[in-house]
Amino acid sequence: MRGESKNKAGLNSSCDKSNQRINNTTKPALFSSQYARQNFVFVLDTNKQPVNPIPPKRARELLTKQKAAVYRMYPFTLILKHAVPNPTPKPLTIKLDPGSKFTGIAVLSGDDVIWVAELEHRGWQIKNALESRCSLRRSRRHRKTRYRQPRFDNRKRFEGWLPPSLMHRVLTIETWVKRLCRYAPITQIVMELVKFDTQALQNPEIDGVEYQQGELFGYEVREYLLEKWGRKCAYCDKEGVPLQIEHMHPRAKGGSNRVSNLTLSCERCNTKKGTKSIDEFLKKDASRLEKIKQQAKKPLKDAAAVNATRWALFRTLKDILPTTTGTGGRTKYNRVRFELPKQHWIDAACVGQVERLNLLTQQPLRIKCTGWGTRQMCGTNKYGFPIRHRERKQVHFGFRTGDIAKVVVTEGSKIGQYVGRVLCRARGSFDIVTKSGRVGDIHYRFCKTIHKKDGYSYAF
Template identity: 60%
Template sequence: MSNQILVLDTNRKPLTPCTPGMARSLLKARKATVFRRYPFTIIITKEVQNTPQCLTLKLDPGSKVTGIALLKNDKLIWAAELTHRGSAIKHALLSRRQLRRARRNRKTRYRKARFLNRTRHEGWLAPSLQHRVDTIQTWVNRISRYAPVGSLVQELVRFDLQLMQNPEISGVEYQQGELQGYEVKEYLLNKFNRQCVYCGAKDTKLEVEHIHPRSKGGSDRVSNLALACHPCNQWKGNQDIKDFLSGKVDILKRVLAQSKVPLKDAAVVNATRWALFNALRTTGLPVSTGSGGKTKFNRTRLGLPKTHWLDAACVGDTPTLEVLTLQPLLIKSAGHGTRQMCGTNKFGFPIRHRTRVQIHKGFQTGDLVKATVTSGKKIGFYVGRVLCRATGSFDIATVTGRVTGISHKYCTPIHKKDGYNYSY
């Protein structure tokens, strides 16, 4: 049960996706050829006049992984998970800022502070957050070129059910409503990775536990709450956490530090959800939204496991859902390399030159290639990402490890570099 195959006609008009068996028959009969490897797309050799059936593209934006689902009449026919690289971007910018600051202090040690007159445009987002919006928009446009997408659905808002039940609710009553325990439990599940903070147990019933016991002055604030399995919760009782974890210094330090850290993932999603919504509207397709609570309700009602791509399929109105694929395409954002003009050491001093030539022997670092070596010490068949050198001696990063010293003469391109890594 793999993803269905995206289909184009000879004029590159997107058609209704077909099953892998039908695509295999078309390729074998030479009525179609492979147009693109990721996402796998074929192009047939004739023009189609009929209007294809419109599909629905659903998105479940996450802080690290975004779920993508393509539906046809409540049937999930294609799915993918897009992994973002926001943390890598943040780390790269932090490293650059540190190097520049150290270099600037060495050269202008006594420079007076200047007025900061650099302003940011309206709707500005940090590069690590803007990256999420851009990559999701890129894949929406890419899928729309290969499939007849007629509408978009994005998980955007969470309904205020307490306000619906009581229009006059205000103040502290929000924290004392029917959803208080539910929202707190969901917050803690995401904060502590759905596992016991003391023993690390997973796939078991977790209970809300006070880090500092209430009998000894502990409060009900979220920063004083954690998740523990039933044995650990009973074993701890009303002991102080320092006494309970007296012989486990590492766990004690981790629990205390983790309890004070805010839920960054939720902040990332909240900061980019409207920017993503406005970006999707520029596609010209009708965009509808659904709440996170409704997504979870649909997934629970349909009895589906917790995954990003199934969450995407459950976004919005989902009365029924027939899952026709169990093998989503895993997309990982890898970037397009660096634009550094020279390499630096850990102190920021230049130590090596970086050439501007990126294509060697017709290949570029990051291309997906297959190599059939027929002689020498590296006889075999290899498939993976290539690392190019001007000498023509390449390295191929396969699933089992890196193979060095493969001549470019044995390499055949499968998929050109586009800034993403793919797997299933």
């Protein structure tokens, strides 16, 4: 609980928005450390039912007067010690911006953004682990150590099957939506369903589609090209400059508007290329020419991952709460209209139809998926042969590797206070991983658990 809000609102009252509002004319300069505000605090009543979230200052006041106790650290949640007469929670909305590596989460009360987070997935780690396991098993099968009759491959994947690396994203988002619903009176979900509109990508000049000819014209194509070409000029690799959409085979010579013929270029390179074809323009730089042609044919993996999981995620969330959707173009349009910087949690707040947006918090909770560890009974070398034994016992002196603990060392060479992840040993000497580094050989009697291991790590 660091920092304080600027008002003294009660449990069922909203904060004074006159000195906290960011309206349509607000500039991104307000996103400095001196104006940074923290997430609101979730509150449960004596029956463990969610009531209205409160500002940090109000939460500190309840803790000081011992009217509430800490129920959970991440997300920070209080539980009241006395019943609230006739609680009337205000319905909240949770907005999601699902991505292949990060998912933005925002909880809104009307137009007010009161709690935000960024969820980091581990899909690529799962994919690499499965590929490593597959290669080891394949090598074992081909060794001449024993003979085994070939088996008939009668395993069949069920309808709607997704690879574990993709299904992980769906299940992780589902976990956090259900978790937030337990701690806040959330009644609606809004998610970004379509990152890129394929029809708009293939033919940006399509007629008869309302949003194509309105204020969102071109946003789908631009966002796709920015992701595909790494937000830099394809011809000179210049970054941080205004980029223009450029036709590799020029329109003047019959080039089309298909996305496979489009790339990004700075103004200088675009002017220099003019109506030349890419082969003619880069005839003296064969390596770059080949690189651009390969990149043009290469699919966008992040977009493929999002598109592959979007409907599975939508069906999963629809079974939890009423769910509405928006497009990636609409999200970017809202963010540009409010002149907000590009961040995952801001994109989440801008999903769907947004008339106004008041950012009452600017300190997202960083949630990183770490997993629960491995179930292997022995460690292996790079060839798959066992080389060491793994301990079955995971809990030592009441601690488990992955727990978050507060450490107060009162004697020895490491006197001080530390908060971080615990690495347990059977002999009772632990390591603490903090933001500033790793502190080794801390005796367990100096440690106090503040958050049990749950497969995630947290930071701000």
